[in-house]
Amino acid sequence: MSESLPPQLPEQAQPQPAVKVPLALEDWVSVLSMALLALITFANVLVRYLTNTSFAWTEELSIFLLIVVTLTAGSTAFVRSQHIRIEFLADAGPQNRQRRLAIIATLFSVLFFLGLTILSARMVYDEYTWGDTSPAIGVPTWWYSIWVPILSGVITLRLAGMLHRLLRGPQ
Structure with a gap:
């Protein structure tokens, strides 16, 4: 007689964090970009299989879409606390210590993405000024890179909202 294991229940869905701008916006951009x-x-x-040649433009567009997916999914991962962290340290100890660590981590993340926003905006400005074009399609490269400072700015705003909620304390 074989013993059967009890059916596995799906994990309970985590409640959505309280945010002013719905996370569904970034979710849909991520889903559409991946599709x-x-x-x-x-x-x-x-x-390539049928003709032994490939489209030259697909690599450029694929890299652009991967950047968009990375930044939009990263934005929601921060708000949902699904980002990479050392849980042994972040989730251990008393609540007060966990809150302080979360504030410090979020503050440094805000500073990082603020810096990324500023520096990538400078890069876009340089590409625009110098008239750089992409090698395969020949379109201006700033058409692709303009999204890095925009989406980094979105992440900065999401993190600033998180920091604001953390500093207000438990509700």
Whole structure:
């Protein structure tokens, strides 16, 4: 007689954090970017298999879409506390210590993404000023890179909101 294991229940969904701008905005941008990335990659593989040539523009567009997915998913990961952290330290000890560590980590994250926003905006300005173009398609490179400071700014605002909620204390 074989013993069967009890059915596994799905993990309970975590409640959505209270935010003013819905996280669904970044979620949909991530989903649509991933879908477009999968479509483009599939089309390129299919064309390469059938014709032994590939689309030159797919690599540029794929890199752009991966950057968009990384930054939009990163934004929601911070707010949902799904980002990479050392849980042994972050979740150990009394609540007061956990809160202080969360404030410090969020503050440094705000400073990092603020710096990334400023420096990537300078990079976009340089690309615009010098008229850099992409190698495969020949479009201005700032068309791709303008999204790095924009999405880094979004992450900065999300983190600033988190920091504000942490500093207000438990509600």
